[in-house]
Amino acid sequence: MPREITAFSNPLVKQVRGLRDKKNRRSEGLFVAEGLRILTEALEAGFLPRILFFAKGTGHQLLSRLIEETEAGGGDVVETNADILHKLSGKDNPQTVLGVYEAFDTSLQRIDRSRAPLWIVAHSLRDPGNLGTILRTGDAVGAGGLILVDDCVDPFSVEAVRASMGALFTQSIATARWEDFLAWLRSGEGELIGTSLKGQQDYQQPAYGRPAFILIGNESQGLPEACEAECDVLVRIPMLGKADSLNAAVAAALMAYEVRNQWRRASAAS
Incomplete structure (x- = not known):
């Protein structure tokens, strides 16, 4: 009772x-x-x-x-x-x-990359609303989860949990330093896809492999040069207005659906 x-x-x-x-x-x-x-x-x-x-x-x-x-x-x-x-x-x-x-165990070693072909990685994400929205996007596209690299906002804050609308419980979450994440990533299969204003390719040009790890940068500063240098693919989302970049959560959603849509079209054609 x-x-x-x-x-x-x-x-x-x-x-x-x-x-x-x-x-x-x-x-x-x-x-x-x-x-x-x-x-x-x-x-x-x-x-x-x-x-x-x-x-x-x-x-x-x-x-x-x-x-x-x-x-x-x-x-x-x-x-x-x-x-x-x-x-x-x-x-x-x-x-x-x-x-x-x-609270969940957020150690990187707990992540099983074979569980899903798509993962989202956020570097120095600071806004709890963005974190929660990215978790919702991950759930929507069937991603395995979200890996938070370096100094990110707490995924268990009231604001982040609220913004996730329950996706906090359906997505795996890990936290790691950049060097530890990179060592873990390179220890197995996985293509690191970075989004940057310095990207030479339009985000729709590359043929994305599996598993794909979409790397999203900090809301105000984007990705550090050291992170961009480690990306297997560095792409640019075209901006046709006066804004020079998209909101981090929006960019994550756009990239995740582009990767998924490519795979879907490839499956339909085979």
Whole structure:
């Protein structure tokens, strides 16, 4: 049976509220996800919350299933109110359901590149909205996951989890330094495809191989020269207006669909 918490001073409320801070997320190995849709996506992907909060009076078949599965898995289910959920999420209009999950192992060695022919790699990505959107794109194109290289934003921040709309639970995520990623990449099969204003080829010109690793640079500075030099293919997305580059998440989506469309056309022609 769910227990009820309505006091702001409750230790569990204080603990979960603290997970909005990166330092606390890392020390406790936990993160927060909000909303019935995202928590249902997590459940379908095999992830149960350690703690499930829901607003009193919320009635939904999916919530009933979440409560049942969480309790069966040994999790803690808490009935609360909108004020407590606001305190936990930091949103003026909080979702009626919130889950606390164990952070994933993000070691590069856990990634099985044979699991999918397409992967997205982000270098020094700083915006949590972009990170979440790239995860959604990866899910949409059937990518294996997202590899975050060097100083990237925390994928378990409330903003990144929210922007992923559940794709955080369907995509593998790894973090690594550039030199470690490069050594891992070159230890097996894989074509590194970089996007850059310095690219000599239009992004639709090359015939992309498998597995393909699409490398996206920092939002404001793009890819460092050292990264560009290591790319097997360096392409340029044409800009016909005054802007000199696309948003990082948009560029990732454009490249991912171009690679997928090439493979689809090749399969149809064979």
